[in-house]
Amino acid sequence: MTNKDNTRFAKLSGDLWANAKFQMFAATNPHAAIIWVTALSYSADRYTDGYFDTFTAMRMFAATQDDLDALVEAGLLDLTEDGMYHIHDYEQYQLSKAAIDDISAKRSAAGKQGGRPKNIANTSEKTNQKANEKQNKSKTKAKRKQTKSKINQTQSKVKAKKS
Incomplete structure (x- = not known):
């Protein structure tokens, strides 16, 4: 999703703070919990559909391998066969790049109609x-x-x- 100045947004549940699974995870892995939120933001901003590699996680999110392992073990990230990380259920809650492109094309066409x-x-x-x-x-x-x-x-x- 974007607004008028093209700032992109990721959806984050308003009751994440009350989610028991996330509370327990964040209590034992606070840095990894921040990495997960950062990965959501990165994926929305860069249209990655929830995918990122180890280098990006470590370099851009300041993640450690322990953080990534903890996120995979908790089911917040999935490790793909090709070694990429994928935010679990990303497509279920976030707009994919294809959906964003489709919305953008429809809005552009509507704008060209000029009323x-x-x-x-x-x-x-x-x-x-x-x-x-x-x-x-x-x-x-x-x-x-x-x-x-x-x-x-x-x-x-x-x-x-x-x-």
Whole structure:
């Protein structure tokens, strides 16, 4: 999720502080609990869908291998076959990159409509047709007027020559 200035957000349950599993984990592994929250933030900001590697965890989150092992043992992180870490159930609670891209595309398309009606193609076509008809009538009137004026000028010249 993002707001108007493109700051991205991760969802964190409002009652996480009261969750018995998390309370017990945080009491025995306070640094690892902070690493888990940091990993959520990182994943939302970088659109990683909850995946990160050991280097990122240790370098960017200041995690130790003990922290990561504790998170895996508690079921807060999963270790993938290729050695990556994945935040357990990330997709269940957070928006995936594909979902964010889809929302962004829909919002962009809606913004391009600029408040125009949904059936803009039909409305636009009808509006253009009416405008063209009106303009054609106006052009026809102008040409008739011009033609009458030329006829009058020619008639005046003919009369002047006869006199």
